[in-house]
Every structure is written in structure tokens, then in C-alpha cells.
Amino acid sequence: MRKRKVNYPPAKTANKPAPRAGAGPEPAYIRQTVVSIDLTAAAGRSDLRTGDRVRINGSGLYAGEAAVIEKLAGGVIPSAVVRTEAGRTRQVRTIDLEPIRAEG
Numbered sequence: 001m002r003k004r005k006v007n008y009p010p011a012k013t014a015n016k017p018a019p020r021a022g023a024g025p026e027p028a029y030i031r032q033t034v035v036s037i038d039l040t041a042a043a044g045r046s047d048l049r050t051g052d053r054v055r056i057n058g059s060g061l062y063a064g065e066a067a068v069i070e071k072l073a074g075g076v077i078p079s080a081v082v083r084t085e086a087g088r089t090r091q092v093r094t095i096d097l098e099p100i101r102a103e104g
Contacts, residue, residue, distance in 0.1 A: 038095070044078030045094040054082065054097040062090055066100060 048054065052069050056062050067082035070089070078094045 041077045041093050041095050043095070045097065047099065048072065048080065048094055048097060053100040053102075054080075055100055056082065056084075056090075056092055056096060057098050058092075058096040060092075060096075062088065069097075 048069060050069050050072060054067055054069060056065050056067055062084050065084045065086070067084045067090075069080045070083050071081040072094070073079050073081070073091075079091050080094055080097060081089060081091050082097070083089050
């Protein structure tokens with residue numbers, strides 16, 4: 001005996017038209033999880049060397065802290081491994097590092 005072909009009814013959303021742009025309610029806030037990409041990050045900084053003292057800029061973890069560059073890594077977005085004065089290490093984009101000038 002042959003197996004019968006099963007017929008499924010069409011989905012209820014199959015015939016709904018697409019909503020018009022601007023017809024629905026506008027979002028009241030911008031989500032905090034939205035990411036913005038800095039296209040200048042690929043250029044990096046060429047004035048940084050291993051052992052330099054730097055300040056971490058930006059809004060991430062350890063922002064505003066002084067650190068020492070332990071390792072520089074090239075690639076699509078150049079980065080550096082830094083050790084903060086508190087002894088913590090972190091990988092940071094080189095455009096987020098600002099050299100600290102020697103006082104003297």
C-alpha cells in the first residue's frame with residue numbers, strides 16, 4: 001500500500017502584507033546593545049612601542065587607567081596587551097591608547 005501525501009494548510013501569516021515604513025510605532029529608546037563600528041580602528045597607531053606607558057581611553061573596562069604595553073599584535077585591527085597599575089591585563093585596540101609623556 002502506498003503512503004498518502006500529507007497536505008498542510010497554509011500558514012496564517014502567509015497572506016499578510018508587509019508593514020508600511022513609518023506606519024508602526026517608533027521606538028522610544030535606542031537599545032544599549034546596538035554596536036557602532038569605528039572604521040578608523042584598522043589604521044591603528046604607529047607611535048606605540050612595547051614598554052610604553054599609556055592611558056586607556058574609551059568607555060570599556062579599565063577606561064582612564066594608566067597601563068604599560070606588554071605586547072603589540074598586528075592584524076585587521078591592531079591591538080596591544082596592556083598591564084594596568086592594578087596588575088590586571090587586558091587586550092585593547094591601539095586607537096584606544098593614549099601615550100603618557102614622561103614628566104621631568
